[in-house]
Amino acid sequence: MLTKTLAGAGTDRGPGGPGGGRSRRTPAGLVTPLRGLAGLTGLVALLEVLPRTPLVSADYLPPASKTAEALWRLLAEDAFWTALGDTLTGWGLGLAIAVAAGVVAGIVIGSVPLLRAVTASTIEFLRPIPSVALIPVAVLLYGTDLRSKLLLVVYAAFWQVLVQVLAGMQDVDPVADDTARSYRLGTWGRVRYVMWPTALPYVMTGVRLAATVALVLTITAELVIGAPGLGNQIAVAQTSGAVPRVYALVLVTGVLGVTINLMARAVERRALHWHQSIRREG
Amino acid sequence: MTRTTSTVLTLVRRALLALGLPAVLFAVWWFATAGSTDFYVPPLSTVLGRFGEVWTGERLLSDVVPSLARLAAGYLLAVVAGVGIGLVVGTSRVVRDVLEPVLELFRAIPPPVLVPVIMLFAGIGDTMKVIVIVSGCIWPILLNTVEGVRAVDEVLSDTCRSYGITGPSRLWHLTLRSASPQIVTGMRQALSIAIILMVISEMFAASNGLGFTIVQFQRSFAIPEMWSGVLLLGLLGFVLSLLFRFAENRVLAWYHGLRRAQRNP
Amino acid sequence: MLDVRDLQKIYTGRHRNVEALRNLTFHIDAGELVCLVGPSGCGKTTLLKCMAGLLSPTGGEVRLDGSPVTGPPPGMAVVFQEYGRSLFAWMNVRDNVALPLRRKKLGKARERELVDHALEVVGLGDAHRAHPWQLSGGMQQRVAIARAVAFGPKVLLMDEPFAAVDAQTRAELEDLIRRLWRELGVTVLFVTHDIDEAVYLGQRTIILSTSPTVVQEDLTIDLPDERDQLHTRSSTRFAELRSHVYEQIQRAKHHNGDMEAPPADRSDDLAPQTTKS
Numbered sequence: 001m002l003t004k005t006l007a008g009a010g011t012d013r014g015p016g017g018p019g020g021g022r023s024r025r026t027p028a029g030l031v032t033p034l035r036g037l038a039g040l041t042g043l044v045a046l047l048e049v050l051p052r053t054p055l056v057s058a059d060y061l062p063p064a065s066k067t068a069e070a071l072w073r074l075l076a077e078d079a080f081w082t083a084l085g086d087t088l089t090g091w092g093l094g095l096a097i098a099v100a101a102g103v104v105a106g107i108v109i110g111s112v113p114l115l116r117a118v119t120a121s122t123i124e125f126l127r128p129i130p131s132v133a134l135i136p137v138a139v140l141l142y143g144t145d146l147r148s149k150l151l152l153v154v155y156a157a158f159w160q161v162l163v164q165v166l167a168g169m170q171d172v173d174p175v176a177d178d179t180a181r182s183y184r185l186g187t188w189g190r191v192r193y194v195m196w197p198t199a200l201p202y203v204m205t206g207v208r209l210a211a212t213v214a215l216v217l218t219i220t221a222e223l224v225i226g227a228p229g230l231g232n233q234i235a236v237a238q239t240s241g242a243v244p245r246v247y248a249l250v251l252v253t254g255v256l257g258v259t260i261n262l263m264a265r266a267v268e269r270r271a272l273h274w275h276q277s278i279r280r281e282g
Numbered sequence: 283m284t285r286t287t288s289t290v291l292t293l294v295r296r297a298l299l300a301l302g303l304p305a306v307l308f309a310v311w312w313f314a315t316a317g318s319t320d321f322y323v324p325p326l327s328t329v330l331g332r333f334g335e336v337w338t339g340e341r342l343l344s345d346v347v348p349s350l351a352r353l354a355a356g357y358l359l360a361v362v363a364g365v366g367i368g369l370v371v372g373t374s375r376v377v378r379d380v381l382e383p384v385l386e387l388f389r390a391i392p393p394p395v396l397v398p399v400i401m402l403f404a405g406i407g408d409t410m411k412v413i414v415i416v417s418g419c420i421w422p423i424l425l426n427t428v429e430g431v432r433a434v435d436e437v438l439s440d441t442c443r444s445y446g447i448t449g450p451s452r453l454w455h456l457t458l459r460s461a462s463p464q465i466v467t468g469m470r471q472a473l474s475i476a477i478i479l480m481v482i483s484e485m486f487a488a489s490n491g492l493g494f495t496i497v498q499f500q501r502s503f504a505i506p507e508m509w510s511g512v513l514l515l516g517l518l519g520f521v522l523s524l525l526f527r528f529a530e531n532r533v534l535a536w537y538h539g540l541r542r543a544q545r546n547p
Numbered sequence: 548m549l550d551v552r553d554l555q556k557i558y559t560g561r562h563r564n565v566e567a568l569r570n571l572t573f574h575i576d577a578g579e580l581v582c583l584v585g586p587s588g589c590g591k592t593t594l595l596k597c598m599a600g601l602l603s604p605t606g607g608e609v610r611l612d613g614s615p616v617t618g619p620p621p622g623m624a625v626v627f628q629e630y631g632r633s634l635f636a637w638m639n640v641r642d643n644v645a646l647p648l649r650r651k652k653l654g655k656a657r658e659r660e661l662v663d664h665a666l667e668v669v670g671l672g673d674a675h676r677a678h679p680w681q682l683s684g685g686m687q688q689r690v691a692i693a694r695a696v697a698f699g700p701k702v703l704l705m706d707e708p709f710a711a712v713d714a715q716t717r718a719e720l721e722d723l724i725r726r727l728w729r730e731l732g733v734t735v736l737f738v739t740h741d742i743d744e745a746v747y748l749g750q751r752t753i754i755l756s757t758s759p760t761v762v763q764e765d766l767t768i769d770l771p772d773e774r775d776q777l778h779t780r781s782s783t784r785f786a787e788l789r790s791h792v793y794e795q796i797q798r799a800k801h802h803n804g805d806m807e808a809p810p811a812d813r814s815d816d817l818a819p820q821t822t823k824s
Binding site: 042220235260 | 299300301302303304307322376379380381382383384386387388389390391392393394395396397398399401402403474475477478481482485486493496497499500505508509511512515516518519520522523
Binding site: 435436437438440441443444445446447451455456459460462536537539540543544 | 596599600601618619621623624625627629632633634635636637638646647649650678680681694698
């Protein structure tokens with residue numbers, strides 16, 4: 001999102017010249033959602049028909065109706081809701097810790113140039129280390145405990161936030177910073193009134209990315225380590241051969257993912273919107 | 283001060299900044315664990331000693347190479363398929379409208395849950411792992427390609443039309459190149475997903491590979507060996523991201539230049 | 548050479564239809580340099596896109612050498628206002644100029660010769676390897692002009708090409724266009740909203756009304772063929788023509804428009820959507 005906004009902002013356009021209307025309009029409001037609905041319906045129909053052909057065995061891919069049935073039964077189970085709760089707890093807690101740590105570390109590192117210079121290479125080294133490499137360590141230290149999940153989730157999500165906060169703090173408009181200096185705002189004042197507002201939309205992007213990554217790692221921990229949650233439910237269903245149940249659970253994780261995406265994007269858009277309207281006035 | 287000495291000083295300064303903290307952290311780890319009797323946290327010297335033994339001999343061929351081959355095969359297939367399908371979807375408004383929610387749903391499914399599902403179809407062999415990697419990391423590439431194709435500039439598109447640049451030439455010189463920044467972003471996201479999927483598909487069900495071996499070490503309480511595996515995975519992630527950045531800087535040099543030019547007009 | 552007959556363009560929107568062009572008719576002879584000028588938002592870009600075959604008109608037709616224009620015709624080149632968006636940012640200057648030639652399969656040597664020459668005449672002989680975004684706005688527009696020159700068109704359509712460059716660069720580029728036109732013997736249609744530019748550049752100036760657009764006046768510019776920024780612009784005749792065009796445009800605004808200032812670029816605003824189909 002950010003890339004797009006920035007790239008679009010610099011294009012040369014003549015004052016008052018034609019061709020200004022670059023924005024895309026959705027034609028006749030309802031067409032797009034209806035087409036999308038048609039696509040989803042098509043997917044369901046395909047999943048219903050495909051297992052009944054010789055192409056795919058129903059043992060591996062149950063018809064959509066079977067999956068729906070399994071989902072219905074799932075929703076009536078207490079175990080399912082407990083698992084969902086476990087997953088959400090791991091996700092939410094991990095994300096919260098990662099965001100808090102990432103923001104604090106980002107502000108501290110970002111506001112001291114020397115610190116930024118010293119830590120840059122270390123961050124570049126640690127960031128791409130796959131969180132899953134920590135799985136054996138987590139198992140040894142914490143077993144199937146919630147802390148296992150948190151170790152993986154926090155490690156993966158922390159870097160997303162930190163890197164965005166740092167990028168945001170660096171994006172400060174030099175004019176705004178000079179203005180702040182000329183009014184003799186101290187370091188803290190500059191951080192509070194100049195750097196943080198600039199960084200906010202970046203932070204929101206970081207939170208959005210971290211939210212997605214956190215879900216992936218929560219499910220991974222449950223699936224591989226066996227920590228309680230949806231991932232573990234899937235593993236259990238798979239080993240016991242309850243195929244429709246596997247698909248129903250996968251669908252649930254997908255819906256969970258979509259919900260998290262939509263929420264995160266909505267929050268991010270609000271932050272960005274606020275940011276841009278402030279900038280335009282300023 | 284002469285020019286050469288000042289360049290040398292700058293270089294020294296940069297080297298100090300880049301290597302200072304890693305050296306300190308390494309030293310801290312080294313000395314903090316030096317006399318460690320904690321079974322789970324062996325001395326770093328022991329871990330590094332084992333690293334050489336474990337990962338250079340036979341295991342390099344039997345575990346590291348198969349893992350990397352599966353990673354490469356899955357990732358490259360995902361790139362080709364993702365860009366290809368993305369081009370088709372992105373060019374047609376109707377196709378895009380119809381498929382976008384479906385694709386968003388697939389993208390939102392946490393890729394690791396695909397491992398048990400794909401095991402149903404493809405067993406636990408190499409095919410399964412490659413399919414898992416493809417089906418997990420195709421989505422960010424595909425959706426970013428769609429986004430990139432959609433954002434092709436209209437003036438540039440008109441320019442191509444009026445000069446008769448059509449067909450494959452247009453596809454290469456206009457569509458792909460102008461979508462390349464987004465495609466690369468998708469590929470970067472996909473790379474980290476691919477590594478995750480490589481490791482956990484091997485942890486879940488395999489008879490060789492990095493993920494498998496590391497879990498074996500952990501289960502048999504071969505702790506220094508396990509730590510050396512964790513280090514190797516970390517190193518792998520770092521090296522791959524370095525290679526990626528190197529390639530990106532070559533392919534997208536124009537884009538980074540353009541962005542800089544736009545920021546400081 | 549270039550015939551526009553009863554050209555009409557109606558944009559069909561969701562809630563309303565906008566008639567951008569109504570009944571436009573004019574003719575341009577081979578080798579002429581004609582300026583199109585009109586109040587802002589009068590559908591100049593729409594007209595140009597119809598002529599370039601980038602947009603299909605609702606009624607009427609455009610003919611080039613007697614045959615109707617249905618798509619971009621091979622002997623025509625367009626220079627757009629948005630130089631920043633009409634050049635390939637991922638290619639250097641040379642490749643930008645050379646790309647349209649590839650299709651012509653002229654052979655490497657001939658292609659190189661054409662590109663070299665085109666860059667030389669626009670004054671970019673030493674910028675071959677630069678990327679467009681490393682150049683100033685005026686230089687970027689020179690690249691776009693070089694690309695058109697190398698393509699060797701019979702007709703050159705220019706859509707407010709200098710609207711986004713500073714005044715001094717603009718004067719230089721105007722003289723460049725006059726020079727190229729005389730040296731290459733190409734037919735030029737130059738769209739502008741700048742009255743001075745319209746008078747200074749052309750042999751004829753076609754004045755358009757506000758949207759829905761018709762031809763308000765077809766005016767011959769009887770200034771001497773040798774023009775330069777200093778003397779031409781300070782001549783009495785230039786001042787007379789300039790005020791005449793200015794009056795015509797003011798009249799056009801009051802005649803057609805029920806309001807003084809039409810909402811900015813209504814027709815052009817809708818254009819991008821329609822070109823997609």
